[in-house]
Amino acid sequence: MLRTEDTNETSGLSPDERTRLAIEQAATEVRALTAIKGRKLKSAVVTFGCQMNARDSEKLRGILESAGFIDTDSEEEADFILYNTCTVRENADQHVYGRLGILTGLKKKRPDLIVGLCGCMMQEPHVVAKIRKSYPVVDLIFGTHNLFTFPELLAKILREKKRVIELWDGTDSIVENLPVKRKYAFKSGVNIMFGCNNFCSYCIVPYVRGRERSRLDTDILAEVRALAADGVKEIMLLGQNVNSYGKTLSQGTSFPQLLAKVAETDGIERVRFMTSHPKDLSDELIDVIASHEKICRHFHLPVQSGSTRILGMMNRHYTRETYLSLIEKIRAAVPEISLTTDIIVGFPGETEGDFQDTLSLVREVGFDSAFTFLYSKRTGTPAAEREDQVPPDVAHERFERLLAAVKETGEAASSRFLGRVMDVLVEEQNKDPRLMSGRISQNITVHFPGDKSLIGSIRPVHLTESKGFYYFGELA
Numbered sequence: 001m002l003r004t005e006d007t008n009e010t011s012g013l014s015p016d017e018r019t020r021l022a023i024e025q026a027a028t029e030v031r032a033l034t035a036i037k038g039r040k041l042k043s044a045v046v047t048f049g050c051q052m053n054a055r056d057s058e059k060l061r062g063i064l065e066s067a068g069f070i071d072t073d074s075e076e077e078a079d080f081i082l083y084n085t086c087t088v089r090e091n092a093d094q095h096v097y098g099r100l101g102i103l104t105g106l107k108k109k110r111p112d113l114i115v116g117l118c119g120c121m122m123q124e125p126h127v128v129a130k131i132r133k134s135y136p137v138v139d140l141i142f143g144t145h146n147l148f149t150f151p152e153l154l155a156k157i158l159r160e161k162k163r164v165i166e167l168w169d170g171t172d173s174i175v176e177n178l179p180v181k182r183k184y185a186f187k188s189g190v191n192i193m194f195g196c197n198n199f200c201s202y203c204i205v206p207y208v209r210g211r212e213r214s215r216l217d218t219d220i221l222a223e224v225r226a227l228a229a230d231g232v233k234e235i236m237l238l239g240q241n242v243n244s245y246g247k248t249l250s251q252g253t254s255f256p257q258l259l260a261k262v263a264e265t266d267g268i269e270r271v272r273f274m275t276s277h278p279k280d281l282s283d284e285l286i287d288v289i290a291s292h293e294k295i296c297r298h299f300h301l302p303v304q305s306g307s308t309r310i311l312g313m314m315n316r317h318y319t320r321e322t323y324l325s326l327i328e329k330i331r332a333a334v335p336e337i338s339l340t341t342d343i344i345v346g347f348p349g350e351t352e353g354d355f356q357d358t359l360s361l362v363r364e365v366g367f368d369s370a371f372t373f374l375y376s377k378r379t380g381t382p383a384a385e386r387e388d389q390v391p392p393d394v395a396h397e398r399f400e401r402l403l404a405a406v407k408e409t410g411e412a413a414s415s416r417f418l419g420r421v422m423d424v425l426v427e428e429q430n431k432d433p434r435l436m437s438g439r440i441s442q443n444i445t446v447h448f449p450g451d452k453s454l455i456g457s458i459r460p461v462h463l464t465e466s467k468g469f470y471y472f473g474e475l476a
């Protein structure tokens with residue numbers, strides 16, 4: 001693997017020892033700064049993007065906490081601000097540049113402030129070149145492949161107070177046992193694989209997250225058991241395409257087998273997974289879901305387009321018809337399942353006819369909800385090179401029509417549990433403090449009167465009012 005700048009001489013140590021040593025070094029620096037300032041140092045980690053990034057941020061927070069920082073949500077109060085970035089669409093990038101402008105102002109008031117950037121955007125050379133040149137506010141940059149070197153980079157920046165940039169072009173290793181600070185006590189994501197080999201023609205993820213690598217099932221199950229022992233009830237298994245789990249390993253465990261083992265772990269009450277690609281969704285997976293009550297009755301199955309022609313150009317490896325037959329199979333095996341999807345509008349070459357195919361697929365499936373995206377051109381992807389880009393006004397107009405269709409079918413579908421008593425995992429207090437909020441197995445939110453002592457427990461709730469994509473209810 002290639003590195004653009006190297007930082008530390010700790011060869012000969014195991015990754016675990018190296019991490020521990022670097023955290024100790026960072027902690028020494030934090031103690032010295034704490035003594036000078038006469039108060040504890042605070043850090044804020046701000047996450048953009050998907051569940052994978054959210055899980056990475058829990059590791060970043062774990063490292064910062066082990067080094068002696070106090071975690072805060074307030075960037076105003078923080079001595080160290082770290083943005084864990086996403087680059088899946090152009091607006092994600094723009095958002096980060098906008099925030100960097102604000103941080104430039106903040107740093108004028110507080111010159112000691114340290115600003116770090118990591119995550120997917122940092123794996124794009126043109127982004128890093130722009131930040132190097134135009135954003136002197138940024139002190140630290142690292143990428144997705146070397147997240148585990150963060151302790152070393154943190155120690156270095158605290159010690160030397162000079163800009164630190166370390167980026168790797170790729171990695172074939174997986175470093176286990178980083179410290180983690182979970183956002184929720186009762187639920188956790190668990191990475192089962194990293195990277196993506198699918199190269200959908202519009203998507204930047206394979207370029208910024210690298211080639212697919214699966215974790216050993218023994219490591220995953222040990223993590224799940226440890227989380228269960230620590231009070232976790234709900235596990236979300238994470239990967240860009242969980243159906244390819246294990247293909248890079250010789251152990252022979254498939255995703256459905258792994259999912260079954262996780263669901264059978266003592267103490268785990270709910271298991272979810274994200275994301276499943278339609279091209280290699282097996283009958284075995286559907287059987288495992290049907291036969292394990294603890295696997296949540298929710299399937300997120302991104303379709304992207306309802307037109308077989310566009311799906312071909314997207315390099316998705318399935319057709320409208322094969323997608324629809326998968327939906328039929330899933331519904332036949334698990335009738336209570338809720339179905340959600342991702343859809344892109346305005347992929348290059350999309351005609352009104354192709355778009356009509358997407359609209360009719362949305363109506364035919366009746367998704368509970370759908371994440372809809374305007375196609376965004378990503379530098380380096382094959383679709384960005386195409387000359388038949390859809391004009392923005394045409395794409396926007398289609399997007400509005402799609403939203404209306406999703407709202408109509410989604411409201412009808414997700415209100416079908418009205419009047420039932422369903423188990424709710426209580427997650428948090430609502431903005432209205434008299435209400436608690438949680439989710440049913442189908443991943444639909446329910447708000448109901450209650451108090452904070454319910455957080456983390458699974459309670460039967462009577463669903464008394466449907467609001468379209470969520471419910472109001474009462475403890476049963």
Ligand code: SAH
Nearest residue numbers: 202203240275302342343344373374375376
């Ligand atoms: N690995 C997941 C998706 C990860 S990205 C999967 O294949 O299902 C999440 C979603 O972002 C994708 O499903 C897609 O709908 C959307 N997306 C990805 N690249 C995009 C682009 N260039 N423009 C618009 N939406 C995009």
Ligand code: SF4
Nearest residue numbers: 196198199200203205
């Ligand atoms: Fe992107 Fe496709 Fe990989 Fe999902 S499967 S991350 S959409 S390339």
Ligand code: F3S
Nearest residue numbers: 049050086087088120
């Ligand atoms: Fe964004 Fe990276 Fe996830 S590009 S969607 S944070 S894998």
